[in-house]
Amino acid sequence: MLRAHTVEQVRAAEADLLARLPQGALMQRAAYGLAHAVLDLLGGGYGRRVLLLVGPGHNGGDALYAGVVLARRGARVEAWLLADSVHEDGLAAFRAVGGRVAPAGSAHDGFDVVIDGILGIGGRPGLRPDAVAALEAVAGVPVVAVDVPSGVDVDTGEIAGPHVVADLTVTFGTHKGCHLLDPAALACGAVDLVDIGLDLPPAPIEALQPMDVAALLPRPALDGHKYSRGVVGVRAGSAAYPGAGLLSVAGASCGLAGMVRYDGDEVVLRQVRAAHPEVVGPGRVQAWVVGSGSDDAAQPALSAALADAVPVVVDADALAFADLARGRDAVLTPHAGELARMLGAQRSVIEASPLEHARRAAQEYDAVVLLKGRRTVIAAPDGAVRVTTTGTPWLATAGAGDVLGGLIGALLASGLCPFDAASVGSWLHGAAATLAAQQGPFVAGDVAAALPALLATLTDP
The missing domain is CATH 3.40.1190.20 (Ribokinase)
Structure with a gap:
């Protein structure tokens, strides 16, 4: 049975797991799963050009740490920071492996994939104008969403305003309502579930297999x-x-x-x-x-x-x-x-x-x-x-x-x-x-x- 849990359920399970893991371990699990999904999509990392759209909080941290893994596999990774404050440790690790930070919308010679780390499961529906502009600057490039396409309602699958339309969504621990329910499910593309070890209660939404x-x-x-x-x-x-x-x-x-x-x-x-x-x-x-x-x-x-x-x-x-x-x-x-x-x-x-x-x-x-x-x-x-x-x-x-x-x-x-x-x-x-x-x-x-x-x-x- 495929199960979709609510944001509240996921956060409670994450908090329980975080209390039992070393600091940063959960984010590393998510980042490695995300990076390997991107590598599978690209058919490898060497010489590939990857753009990270980085928002605040853990979702942006997942994207930055995934960028670290991709850089170590030979990819050229650039990050556009779409928030005044992003995950500090993730950004430091990204810079340490040679990751490039550039202003959003910078001139570029093309990307092979864009990783959407703008908003996570706590984000509200819709996107700010700077995020919309960044997405427009790379229109036509395949997009991989981190956990959920930024801008959709995570629990209900509803859409209110601009949002990411992904080719692939890599989600962690469990599916969420937006992965199954239209209209947001149309924005998810293919959905890849990464097991990060969450212990979850019964889900309110199911999909038979x-x-x-x-x-x-x-x-x-x-x-x-x-x-x-x-x-x-x-x-x-x-x-x-x-x-x-x-x-x-x-x-x-x-x-x-x-x-x-x-x-x-x-x-x-x-x-x-x-x-x-x-x-x-x-x-x-x-x-x-x-x-x-x-x-x-x-x-x-x-x-x-x-x-x-x-x-x-x-x-x-x-x-x-x-x-x-x-x-x-x-x-x-x-x-x-x-x-x-x-x-x-x-x-x-x-x-x-x-x-x-x-x-x-x-x-x-x-x-x-x-x-x-x-x-x-x-x-x-x-x-x-x-x-x-x-x-x-x-x-x-x-x-x-x-x-x-x-x-x-x-x-x-x-x-x-x-x-x-x-x-x-x-x-x-x-x-x-x-x-x-x-x-x-x-x-x-x-x-x-x-x-x-x-x-x-x-x-x-």
């Missing part, structure tokens, strides 16, 4: 049958939007549940049976998927599903009536526009602070909320959060959400709790899209078609 998904996936019992494996029902699609019903069924028919039932428009039912002959008609189920393309039938379809007192996925048209599912075993699956309507907010505000609004919606509706996006956020009413890091830009295609809803429904029917079903389903959805993209651009049905091959890599024969 393949081993976690494999451990959570349902597997048939030796004496199992189609009913014991779970039956998922789909109430989706309409004469106006038959494709939504087909795609919801396609997601539900991934093989994780023992049976799929379709209960909806007769026109859609005929198309479903032609495409998925294993799908049967109405009957008892262990979970419902409701809303995709349901049009005017969304409210009665959701009411009927809730009357069965089984877990339900509330998607698309049914989200307008999500208050009916308040306090139930439900997964609500809005995109930013739909969540904006649910919360009475602007879409741009939702997109600027997805963590805050996913958590708020989960509390207000007393249900699991899956806020779709490049980095999908899954929030539970108790405050637990998971972020999906799988996927590809090609997944931004019509009908992909319908497939996701059906997939989550199958996981609910097979016995996963709403929080696990939503986070596992979202991870699988993104990973299947990545698999489908190996053949080029794709449509939503290709994501559903890729699920069996993906699941084969995660489950025992």
Whole structure:
């Protein structure tokens, strides 16, 4: 499990470790990890030209000590000091190995990499004008951020004003919220985690990894049958939007549940049976998927599903009536526009602070909320959060959400709790899209078609 801790948690863990280590040892661990990540990026140090953007405090000290390591490996390292007071010992060590200190924005013959040591995890969002000017002077040069890209909100992933856009972020001890949550995650580039020996408490934000998904996936019992494996029902699609019903069924028919039932428009039912002959008609189920393309039938379809007192996925048209599912075993699956309507907010505000609004919606509706996006956020009413890091830009295609809803429904029917079903389903959805993209651009049905091959890599024969 990839875990993201808060600034407060990290500082407490660092203070505990510092009390047990010789002075300066923790910074040296971070600096060596940073320097070696830069060496890997550059393919070596000899003759490379490195610029350090040095701010106040420990983050600037990490950059200076990393510059010492790089200089010893033959790099030409220059530092621009962007604060009146920087880490004194680090600066002395940097000068001692021949590091050059120059005014910010000085003329130069080009750099191979810029190390962003302007602000650390204690920095406020945004950058001062002198830092912005320094970054503009080296525009186009690859940037390695120290711990976090300077100028982003570390815990929430929000952005307010100018900030560093890194090609690589080297972080220490644990991931932070900004490494997982958009919009800041877009500014991080690749993220390299350096273990510095922190003893950390449980994290408020998690991201599933393949081993976690494999451990959570349902597997048939030796004496199992189609009913014991779970039956998922789909109430989706309409004469106006038959494709939504087909795609919801396609997601539900991934093989994780023992049976799929379709209960909806007769026109859609005929198309479903032609495409998925294993799908049967109405009957008892262990979970419902409701809303995709349901049009005017969304409210009665959701009411009927809730009357069965089984877990339900509330998607698309049914989200307008999500208050009916308040306090139930439900997964609500809005995109930013739909969540904006649910919360009475602007879409741009939702997109600027997805963590805050996913958590708020989960509390207000007393249900699991899956806020779709490049980095999908899954929030539970108790405050637990998971972020999906799988996927590809090609997944931004019509009908992909319908497939996701059906997939989550199958996981609910097979016995996963709403929080696990939503986070596992979202991870699988993104990973299947990545698999489908190996053949080029794709449509939503290709994501559903890729699920069996993906699941084969995660489950025992």
